[in-house]
Amino acid sequence: MNTTSEDYMERKSADRRALPRNAIGRRDRDHATTDLVTAKGEQGLGRTDSAARYILLTFALFLIGLLGVRSANTALAPLLHDDAHIERTAEILASGKSYLTYDLNIETRRLRHQHIANLDRTPYVAILGASHWQEAHAELGRGVDLYNAHVHRDYYEDILGVPEMFIQHDKLPKRMIISIRDNMFTKVEDRTDWLWVPILDDYRAMAKRLGIPAHDHFTDPLKPRLQQTLSLPLLKANVMRWLKSPVQPGASDLKKHPTLDTLLPDGSISWSMLHDEAFTPGRAKGDALSFAYSKRNSPPPLYPPAIEAVDKMLEYLVAQGVEIYLAHPPFNPVYWDAVQNSPYLDGLRKIEEQTRKFASTYGLKIIGGFDPYPLGCRPDQYIDGEHSNPECLQVIIDQFLELDAQKRS
Numbered sequence: 393m394n395t396t397s398e399d400y401m402e403r404k405s406a407d408r409r410a411l412p413r414n415a416i417g418r419r420d421r422d423h424a425t426t427d428l429v430t431a432k433g434e435q436g437l438g439r440t441d442s443a444a445r446y447i448l449l450t451f452a453l454f455l456i457g458l459l460g461v462r463s464a465n466t467a468l469a470p471l472l473h474d475d476a477h478i479e480r481t482a483e484i485l486a487s488g489k490s491y492l493t494y495d496l497n498i499e500t501r502r503l504r505h506q507h508i509a510n511l512d513r514t515p516y517v518a519i520l521g522a523s524h525w526q527e528a529h530a531e532l533g534r535g536v537d538l539y540n541a542h543v544h545r546d547y548y549e550d551i552l553g554v555p556e557m558f559i560q561h562d563k564l565p566k567r568m569i570i571s572i573r574d575n576m577f578t579k580v581e582d583r584t585d586w587l588w589v590p591i592l593d594d595y596r597a598m599a600k601r602l603g604i605p606a607h608d609h610f611t612d613p614l615k616p617r618l619q620q621t622l623s624l625p626l627l628k629a630n631v632m633r634w635l636k637s638p639v640q641p642g643a644s645d646l647k648k649h650p651t652l653d654t655l656l657p658d659g660s661i662s663w664s665m666l667h668d669e670a671f672t673p674g675r676a677k678g679d680a681l682s683f684a685y686s687k688r689n690s691p692p693p694l695y696p697p698a699i700e701a702v703d704k705m706l707e708y709l710v711a712q713g714v715e716i717y718l719a720h721p722p723f724n725p726v727y728w729d730a731v732q733n734s735p736y737l738d739g740l741r742k743i744e745e746q747t748r749k750f751a752s753t754y755g756l757k758i759i760g761g762f763d764p765y766p767l768g769c770r771p772d773q774y775i776d777g778e779h780s781n782p783e784c785l786q787v788i789i790d791q792f793l794e795l796d797a798q799k800r801s
Contacts, residue, residue: 532789550591572743
């Protein structure tokens with residue numbers, strides 16, 4: 393059959409055969425569009441590995457930076473973050489020396505445990521409470537061996553945990569002054585601070601001893617502390633404090649220092665002279681009023697499991713022959729006046745009522761009082777709304793000494 397050029401031109405695409413193709417004889421541009429790795433692509437080989445190394449290096453530098461911040465914060469605030477340093481400080485205090493510190497933002501519970509462990513005696517009387525007792529020096533005992541076992545911002549776990557410290561080391565005093573304050577019976581979930589966390593081990597040990605359930609919140613105390621040690625603003629503050637201080641913290645024979653606060657061998661504290669100058673009546677009044685206005689509409693909580701735990705603790709101590717004196721720390725008169733006729737004051741009345749129930753159940757005496765007026769405590773004896781000086785605290789200690797003398801006679 394003859395064909396013409398017109399025949400070729402008229403062939404449709406459907407008439408064309410699909411012939412197999414191979415790479416032989418292809419042009420360079422064909423190879424460039426089909427090869428998996430081109431010559432240009434070969435130049436980028438290894439870039440993924442380089443990017444991975446860069447990411448790893450950046451991450452490593454980030455971790456090194458975090459560790460540096462943590463190490464620096466720990467070194468510059470050892471009484472808050474360094475357990476080994478806290479233990480060494482407790483040994484210094486137990487030896488009869490004082491310890492100078494930048495300020496009182498410290499971890500008091502571990503310090504208390506280790507201090508008690510290193511005591512060479514069983515104190516005649518121990519004070520259990522929060523920082524409102526911090527200036528209750530041994531001299532207030534008027535010759536009686538008084539040990540100040542206060543911790544910062546005590547909760548009901550402390551009423552169990554601190555006696556456990558004494559019991560573990562066979563140094564349980566036969567007389568205890570135990571504070572019942574406004575926020576003692578606060579539920580764990582309602583707290584905003586974390587410095588109470590280190591008491592949990594002692595608290596759970598005592599709860600087991602008493603046969604009562606114990607919560608396990610914050611089982612890892614490093615979590616909130618870790619956040620503190622990784623803080624850049626805190627690092628800046630710590631560095632500035634270190635640079636400005638003419639004297640570094642450490643052991644001392646002094647009971648009071650010009651620029652550093654002092655931890656004393658009896659468990660109490662002494663403010664620096666610099667702090668004494670800063671604690672003016674005007675500042676104390678302003679702090680007291682600000683604190684009162686923030687509290688007026690927030691009555692103190694009475695969490696039932698907390699009340700039960702303290703009740704069991706008192707029952708146990710009485711069975712061990714411990715003479716217990718329940719105490720209410722007095723507020724600054726400025727603060728007291730500012731919370732009158734408020735839901736907060738109504739809550740305080742309920743705290744007082746619960747304290748009277750404890751006293752009635754176990755035959756205990758109550759000393760002190762939230763109301764500062766019957767005790768004669770004055771505004772100029774306070775640094776804020778609730779922390780008084782030794783002159784006011786002496787009144788409460790004298791009440792104990794008088795009742796104790798009556799029992800002994």
